[in-house]
Amino acid sequence: MMRNTSKAQDFKFQAGERIVGKWHHHEYTILSVLGAGATGTVYLAQHKSGKVALKVGFETPSIISEVNVLKHFAKVQGTVLGPSLIDVDDHVADGTIIPFYVMEYLDGVSLFSFMKQHQQEWLSVFFLQLLSDLQLLHQAGWVFGDLKPDNVLIVGPPYRIRWLDVGGTTQIGRSIKEYTEFFDRGYWGLGSRVAEPSYDLFACCMIMVNIAYPKRFEKLKAGNDQLKEAVMHSPLLAPYAPVIKKGLYGNYASAEAMKQELLSLLHKKKHVMPQQQAKTTVASSRIQHKKQSRHNKRGVAFELLLLGTFFLVVYFFYLWSQSM
Amino acid sequence: MDLKKGTLRQVLLITDGCSNHGEDPIAMAALAKEHGITVNVIGILEERNEEYHRKGLKEVEEIAMAGGGVSQIVYTSQLSQTVQMVTRKGMAQTIQGVINSELSQILGKDAVIEDLAPQQRGEVMEVADDLGETMDLEVLILVDASGSMEKKLATVQESLIDLSISLNARMGFNQFSLYAFPGKREECEQLIDWTPRLNTLSSIFSKLSSGGITPTGPALKVALAEFTDRLSKRRMISGDEEYIEGSGF
Known part of the structure; x- marks a missing residue:
């Protein structure tokens, strides 16, 4: 007893x-x-x-x-x-x-209330912070497990996402004991409940989905594309859609790999995003870069010509001195 | 007792209570416990009909208490998570019981984990967690398929597939067997023989005709017989298998 x-x-x-x-x-x-x-x-x-x-x-x-x-x-x-x-x-x-x-004691606000008061850009910041922390945790041999908005907190400023409840943390290779259906890949039929990095990455993506759909939604009987479609139909998630989709389907081997793709996606977005200023500055810097390189090529040719002329003059002087 | 070699044996009873036929289910659960088999019980409530279930609730708790297991009352919609939680809690409780009895041998009579200083508890708990992860597990699932349960059987089926997903993520080996009561011809009928995975469950309950009786006691008796048969067969083959007894409780 x-x-x-x-x-x-x-x-x-x-x-x-x-x-x-x-x-x-x-x-x-x-x-x-x-x-x-x-x-x-x-x-x-x-x-x-x-x-x-x-x-x-x-x-x-x-x-x-x-x-x-x-x-x-x-x-x-x-x-x-x-x-x-x-x-x-x-x-x-x-x-x-x-x-x-x-x-x-961590003094902060919930992810939901923070996002209500701040601009959308913060979402990418927290997404990246979360992936950095997960990478460290995974490297140490652990998986967070029950990753969801309730278990994180935004502290600061400077604003930082922190883990609040770590009770579900499990050694890699063991079985997940605590989970919440909406954030569990087993529930969605998209993987096992074995503690591995991709389990956390799925939950991390579902946090993003949850921010876009605060009321969450239930699994429909047919079709595995339900989550994919939810991501596609959300304007908030559009900038991250390719990374979220890959994360949901377990296509990243590590949090670091996912973070790198997210970073390059956010960077790439600057070329096509309607934000005019970003577009022009990036584009013009590119042109400058090209000009620079062309200038370099011309410079080398000019130097060669100068060197050639110098030798020619020296040779003439030599001939002249011989004929004297 | 060598825990590493042992197998945890559980009956998982899913019912809305209110047995009305045959042996006393509480006595049967107590008997199972004496054989080292834990009886966990999940009582399913329907949102609308609480009055009817008040009676069932009491039975659910009493069976689990007698069977050294865990009980939980749920609404149909939350069944999946509850099934896995109850199974895990039941495992942990059995392991904890064994650990407590080991502690009693070291620290004296009735010693429990709370008698250790917090630092030492951590080490004991790691051992318990290790065992929960690595021990083999046999779960005999007993599903009440009487008239009042008919509408809930689709959800039960889904939650059992989910249980299989959870437990098969463990490092230990799992075996499941599924029985329903009342069966078509007998009081309790085997629907699925021992199998490591429960993912091929499609429409298993459909071939049952739900009668008016709820023979929970006889069903528990069948479960106990199945476990003891299985054990004696295996003893004849290997001769050295030990199994955990939930002493200490």
Whole structure:
């Protein structure tokens, strides 16, 4: 029997309540609820070092698994991918053990509310940032798994997309345990639930689709082209359509490959996009470049002629001196 | 017990509750548990008819509790994700039970994972996660095909294909077998023999004629017999197969 922990499910902390860890004796004061998920509730709490996010789990095993993942995230060096882990402990109330962990508090807004207030260009910025982060995570041997707008947050300025809930992160080659149907390629019949980079890339593309279709949509019985058509019919997704389509069909081996194609697509778009200024500057710089090269060729010919004339003059002087 | 060699054995019962024929399903689930077989139960609700299901809900919970498994009540539309979640939770719970009994041997009677310091829990949990990923799994699916379930069977079928997609992504080996109750001639009828994949399920439920009885107890009895038969056959062949018992619960 899992002793008493099932009671933790009904447990709610009130604002102002103090929590003292059983093992490490750190003290936290609950400020408010940040969110409630399938595995527990996240509170905003005050620690003497500042504001922190404190997650209280319904079950010990799922909390331990999440802590393990956060520890692995800390090992991915270079950039901070997920929120950093601060403390893991138990709170004991009336003999009931309530497992919790404390992580960095990320202050930001949801992707949806950010996009409502800002221009569309930001979408490509976050798309690229997401792909850069995924590349690092994949290189470290992990797949994010349950990638969706709910699990990311826009922090800043400077604005940056950050991962909020890393509970679904899975080692490459294992099976995905947590997913959300709309973002799961298995649901759409477009691949397995084996944790591999292309699983995340599919979900990443579906985040884009979700921004274009905020209400989402259900799978139709027939046809695998439903997603492709959804992408085609969205003006918002048009600039990225070729990359999104390839991502949905699992045609990228890595996040880096997808990022590079997205970059070159965004760059290429400048030639054909109706933005007049971009078009002319790019075009004129091209012409200049060509002129430059032609000029170079002429210069070489001229130098050769000069050199030839010089030798000819020297030769004449030589002849002249001989005849003297 | 050597967990690495073991196989997790589960019955996945999909019903709207309200059995009305034969043995007590709760007793049958308790019996299955004694044989090291976990019984997970999914209770399907219909959005409109909550009053009718209040009775069924209680039965669903009691069967799972007696069978050492997990139960979950869902609306038809959320079935797919629930089926895989319940199966995984049931696996984790069985593994956790074994780990807890191992802990009791080391730390003393009734020791649980919460008695370890948070740092050590992480290591224990990694072992549990490893086992969940790599152990072989046998799931016998029991589908209630009585009159009240008739309209939901298409969704059940879809969710079972989805379960197969999820579990076949695991590193361990899977076997599925599908039974429905009541069957055409018997109380419980095998529709699909043990197979590693459930992707060829098209219209399997259509050949059933739904009668008025709901023999949940007898169906669980058939499931138990199938597992024990299978086990004794395999014992005769290989002689060394161990299986997990959900002790510790």
